[in-house]
Amino acid sequence: MxxxxxxxxxxxxxxxxxxxxxxxxxxxxxxxxxxxxxxxxxxxxxxxxxxxxxxxxxxxxxxxxxxxxxxxxxxxxxxxxxxxxxxxxxxxxxxxxxxxxxxxxxxxxxxxxxxxxxxxxxxxxxxxxxxxxxxxxxxxxxxxxxxxxxxxxxxxxxxxxxxxxxxxxxxxxxxxxxxxxxxxxxxxxxxxxxxxxxxxxxxxxxxxxxxxxxxxxxxxxxxxxxxxxxxxxxxxxxxxxxPNGGYDYPYAHGWAHDFSIWPECGGKVNAPSPHSHMTCYGLYTSHPEFSMTPSGGQDNYPGQRQMLARWDGVYGVDGAAQDWYTTYYGGQGFYTAGTGIQAAIDAGSLIAPLRSAGVPASVTxxxxxxxxxxxxxxxxxxxxxxxxxxxxxxxxxxxxxxxxxxxxxxxxxxxxxxxxxxxxxxxxxxxxx
CATH class of the missing domain: 3.40.50.1820 (Alpha/Beta hydrolase fold, catalytic domain)
Structure with missing residues (x-):
């Protein structure tokens, strides 16, 4: 059917x-x-x-x-x-x-x-x-x-x-x-x-x-x-x-990702956004409650931030996406604004600490x-x-x-x-x- x-x-x-x-x-x-x-x-x-x-x-x-x-x-x-x-x-x-x-x-x-x-x-x-x-x-x-x-x-x-x-x-x-x-x-x-x-x-x-x-x-x-x-x-x-080596999907593909999240764009998915501001249908809005990094006194997605790692040095960044540079590296784009992936990593990624701590040799x-x-x-x-x-x-x-x-x-x-x-x-x- x-x-x-x-x-x-x-x-x-x-x-x-x-x-x-x-x-x-x-x-x-x-x-x-x-x-x-x-x-x-x-x-x-x-x-x-x-x-x-x-x-x-x-x-x-x-x-x-x-x-x-x-x-x-x-x-x-x-x-x-x-x-x-x-x-x-x-x-x-x-x-x-x-x-x-x-x-x-x-x-x-x-x-x-x-x-x-x-x-x-x-x-x-x-x-x-x-x-x-x-x-x-x-x-x-x-x-x-x-x-x-x-x-x-x-x-x-x-x-x-x-x-x-x-x-x-x-x-x-x-x-x-x-x-x-x-x-x-x-x-x-x-x-x-x-x-x-x-x-x-x-x-x-x-x-x-x-x-x-x-x-x-x-x-x-x-x-x-x-x-x-x-x-x-x-x-x-x-x-x-x-993501043993971390992931950067929300930042590499943030524009497409945001449409499933931002309510003014019709989004309802329970996921964090790489942006703090976004324009939907001509309206420039702010939603700190959906931010990947703590914003406006809210931090609703710590588990996602903890999985972040940069892959731009390995696979580059999707340059075809709208506002790709500011989404990944931070700043004000044409339709969106955000702090970038490094700020989110600095706010609490666990990838490096996990690698450093190490899995015990007794655990296969x-x-x-x-x-x-x-x-x-x-x-x-x-x-x-x-x-x-x-x-x-x-x-x-x-x-x-x-x-x-x-x-x-x-x-x-x-x-x-x-x-x-x-x-x-x-x-x-x-x-x-």
Whole structure:
């Protein structure tokens, strides 16, 4: 059947998944910690609620909400128009709160989480502007094209691994574009709960896109001053389209990127802009709430800024784009104004600190890249080999990773397909085995 949605609507759905990354649960069963799992989490973790049979969807067996009571977590900034709020089932799972504190997280458990034959459990960590539901269990939750292809499957990597005997879990973050250092602490929390549940000493981590940042920060002990260091409990780390070498897509293609964001231009995507000002339909406007760098007392997209690195010295800058020079390097262009990529990097990129901190040699790391820049409806990264968003050379960059178990490029997969593409899933399963 032909997709009858407007091109703009389809474009925004796909862009949302890139920056990247429905329905309401009819009823929720809230249980006491003891009744929910029978496990004893670390003392700084409180199990607040458990949602089980009849209340969860997308193939999961259970979803639990935990609170980390460690001083330092906070409620991060959300755009005032609601585009970054929790949605669908996640609002129910977060107790009806659409803007939860980043000390709260969801732990999803797949069928067979406690009966699977594989000894080391797997924790899946999703990317930007995404959820554990859409990323790992139902790529078609957002409809056609939301998964990077015209037709989206209703099952994902979770089901693929569970059917092969893996004990699979996934984490859901409170903030879809949140600070990767806080989310790294949450990854450690999720691992601590899994260890308590199953009586194991280690897990395997799979981080997709932005999820690579929090998983790698965790094992590298890159943390806030108040945070906990790596607990030595990860066996293998697998990154899917992770910006190990950083990315500069929003600045290299900022003009096209902005139309999905700027409300006066019809944009609604929950993503940051490289600009502070933009002219739409003759109106010159300011939106500090969408800025990549802290602006006007707002900082709603720290997780995106932390992934930035300059690639202009390798692949140049897209000189065909409107205001290309001022977008990338800063200043006032014909239609836009901004501070440029270097100012954003200086405001808190984590690429250099992650490389310097290094992944422990005891953690065998595997790097998977997509090789198809064919995401329909967005301006694909075209300055060098990429998956449409992240350069292949960035996804496969092993700087600071002493024990590389393998690298692979899935030539037929774009950035949005890496979490469910059959060849990618088979490669992940091989590495986990």
């Amino acid at each position: 032909a997709d009858r949605r407007s091109p703009g609507r389809r474009w925004r759905l796909r862009a949302a998944r890139v920056l990247a990354v429905v329905g309401v649960v009819a009823a929720a069963v809230v249980a006491s910690p003891a009744a929910a799992s029978g496990a004893t989490p670390p003392p700084y973790l409180t199990l607040e609620a458990s949602y089980g049979a009849g209340t969860v969807g997308n193939g999961w067996e259970r979803v639990e909400r935990y609170l980390d009571t460690t001083t330092g977590f906070r409620t991060e900034g959300f755009p005032a128009d609601g585009r970054g709020d929790q949605d669908g089932k996640r609002v129910t799972y977060f107790g009806g709160v659409s803007r939860p504190s980043s000390g709260r997280f969801l732990l999803y458990s797949a069928p067979g989480w406690n009966t699977g034959s594989r000894s080391t459990p797997v924790l899946l960590v999703h990317g930007a502007n995404d959820t554990a539901d859409r990323a790992w269990a139902n790529p078609g939750e957002s409809g056609g094209y939301g998964c990077g292809a015209a037709s989206c499957p209703s099952t994902g990597l979770m089901q693929y691994l569970a059917e092969r005997g893996h004990r699979v879990f996934a984490v859901g973050f409170a903030h879809k574009q949140g600070d990767n250092l806080m989310q790294a602490q949450i990854v450690g929390d999720a691992i601590a709960v899994i260890k308590a549940k199953l009586g194991v000493t280690s897990v395997d981590l799979v981080g997709w896109s932005k999820g690579q940042m929090s998983t790698r920060a965790y094992v590298s002990s890159l943390k806030p001053a108040w945070g906990r260091a790596y607990a030595g409990d990860v066996r293998r780390l697998i990154t899917l389209g992770g 790391t595997y790097l998977l890249a997509g090789g198809s820049a064919d995401i329909v409806g967005i301006f694909n990264e075209n300055r060098g080999p990429s998956d449409g968003v992240v350069f292949v050379s960035s996804a496969l960059d092993s700087t600071g990773i002493p024990t590389v178990g393998g690298k692979a490029t899935i030539a037929s997969a774009n950035h949005l397909e890496l979490g469910w593409h059959s060849t990618a899933a088979a490669q992940v399963a091989t590495w986990l085995s």
